[in-house]
Amino acid sequence: MSQSASLVDYRTALTAPGARGPVVASLLGRLPIAMIGLALMLYVQRETGSFAAAGLVSAGALLGVACGSVAQGRVMDRVGPSVPLHVMSGVFAILVAVEVVAIELHAPLVLLTALAFLVGGSEPMVGPASRALWGRLLPPGRARDAAYAYEAISMEVFFILGPGLAGLMVAMPWPGTGVVVGAACMIIGSVGFAATHAARGHRPGLAKRADGSLLGAIASPGMRTVALAALGFGILIGFVEVGVPAAAMRAGQPTAGGLLLSVLSVSSVAVGVAYGLRPWPRPMHLRLPALLLGFAALITLLALPSTLWGLCLALLVAGSLITPQSTAHSVAIEIAAPQGTSTEAFGWVVTSVTLGAAIGQSISGQLVELSGPPAAFLTASAVGVVVAAVLWLRRRTLVPSASRADLSLAWS
Template identity: 30%
Template sequence: MLYLRLLRRPYVTRLLTGSLIGRMPGAMAALAIALTLREAGSGYRLVGVATGVFAVAGAVGGPLLGRLVDRTGQQRVLIVSAVVSGAGYALLAVAPGSAYAIVAGAVVAGAAAPPLEPCLRALWPALVDKDQLESAYAVDAGAQEVMFIAGPLAVAGVAALGPAPLALWLAAGLGLLGSVVMATAEPSRSWRTEVRDAHWLGPLRSPGLLLLLTALFGAGWAVGTFNVFSVAYAEAHSVPGGAGTLMALSALGALLGAVTYGALGWAAAARHKAVLLASGMAATYWLVALVPGPAGACLVAVGTGVFFAPLLTVAFGLVGELAPEGTVTEAFAWLVTLIGGGIAAGSAVAGLLLAGSTLTAAAAVGACGVTAGALVLAFAHSGLTANHPAGEASRVS
């Protein structure tokens, strides 16, 4: 009933649906680019470069677009960036045989990816009552896990029915469709920040926000190591469905964690909840380092997600509180960037370790990352003090 009441609020279903449709390309890109390039005869080195460039471009472009939203509003930025990003996907689709076109397309598609995720989170305080805000963030986090399950499945389905570049065209279309659905909704059209921030550091001048982002980098690091660990584990052990099963189970755990957390109504200070959830996530990743048998690995895989989504839910609320006035969208974009950067770094380190070491070593490095994040939150939790109440920095007029 709690979630039904939330989804019945004006514009909530439309904005959540539009945001998820428009963010599907992010869940499709790595696999769609890889399949397209391999079908065109490219080697794995170019595949790695293209997907890496896409991720880095997105990490750089996200905060810049978020800052632009904070200064000019959501509608124009969302639609223009969706068109430009779609052009990048189109370039990848029509010229998969050209290394220059591949790199250029990956840069444009990644850097211009519409900032739907931070825009939606900036809107939540104006869409729901204060006592529903944490549940809204939980729905957001849980729905994101569904997207990361559906995205690769959509690519696989399209590639099975026709040429692989069709998945890139689909990504371009979904990005534009979702952006239009969201940007034309009244709350998005009328959203403005109360204060125009002019400081060159933007939200990064908040010490508390920097601490939180550092901790979330550690959580992302653990997720990245688990993704690579899953591939190596499935090669060494008989797991039905291979690495995809372990990753899907982790996403399922995150979905279950988000839904359960949002329904509990846990009454505690957000900074205390962040410490406990990060500690729980660290404990599950140390279980991964035990490298259990296939049945145990599947159970542990679910556990890796159970604490991650609630941690993100709490983090969403803290970001809204810690961001200086006039910087909330950029602050949410930095959250996306730091988690994504952590995933990329963790994946790279785990890959290097697996080339010359054991599954246990790779998993332990992931556990160390999220443990370090939990320690940052534990020893600096007094620094996670709000600059202003959640939602005060923006309005819908």
């Protein structure tokens, strides 16, 4: 039978020996994850006066993050997180400085976009490193489940705070303040995490890897199913992130778009805590398609309201299934990822969500222009149903194997 995490389990996880240092450092390192891209976009828009140029630069950074997360994760699985985080923090600092100078000098858009890609690719991936460390600090069971739920919930908090901080800092005398402050937080947090005893003592490369394939974690059929679930989730989020601000603009309240998206995240965090106490469905191979299908159904509610207050209420309801999905993706890695690839596996989840969001945003933008926000929301729901059906067909790839019988008690 599946075990449910309790509030005691959350406390047990966060106060486990060796956990406090990494927890505090990773909080600072992950805070800017939703801040840097937006701060960069707003900075470029202020300097160039073009939203089109700013969008290209932001897209470059997004693609960089998608590529860098997997590459860094694979290296961390071999040598541990400490050295890669130190190295990438230094590279990231240099590239951010070069990008800022290029923006100030009004360099060609092609150069700004290429540099943004490198900036995104060099962002130190303290998130996957933090998530992977729980497998070493805690044994399989409810406390580790609670730790993974904490990772997902804290990320939602950062997605609330990050964009707000970016919007606030772009209004300061120098519009590049948000980029520099966000980069500084990420660097300090990542270096601090890398310097902790738990990170320095983590030597996963000494353990036998279960799969020597060049594909790494994604060679596992179960891992491909988790990546597909994350991709579908990201696509739906991308649709919503464009449709909601567009609805606010059509209602004559363009500044309300960001606030409405924050409502989505607030309900996500609130429900995420409760969901971590008693996840449903119990078996993971049923949980992923059920949660995505439920999220797709709730997104249809966004197409119904004729007022922003009605949209706000619909977002409050739809947001309830965001953190449960993020948590499920994180926990499913324990079942799906080949031995010794957990950091890279989480990198694939980050990549899938990021690419999915980019796909959803691009399609949603076209639909909003042609038919309005309701069409975008209904299309998102249809896409979610299709992906959920594919996940259902692939559900057996997430049934724990006999070799992972010790994990089946926790997740099947």
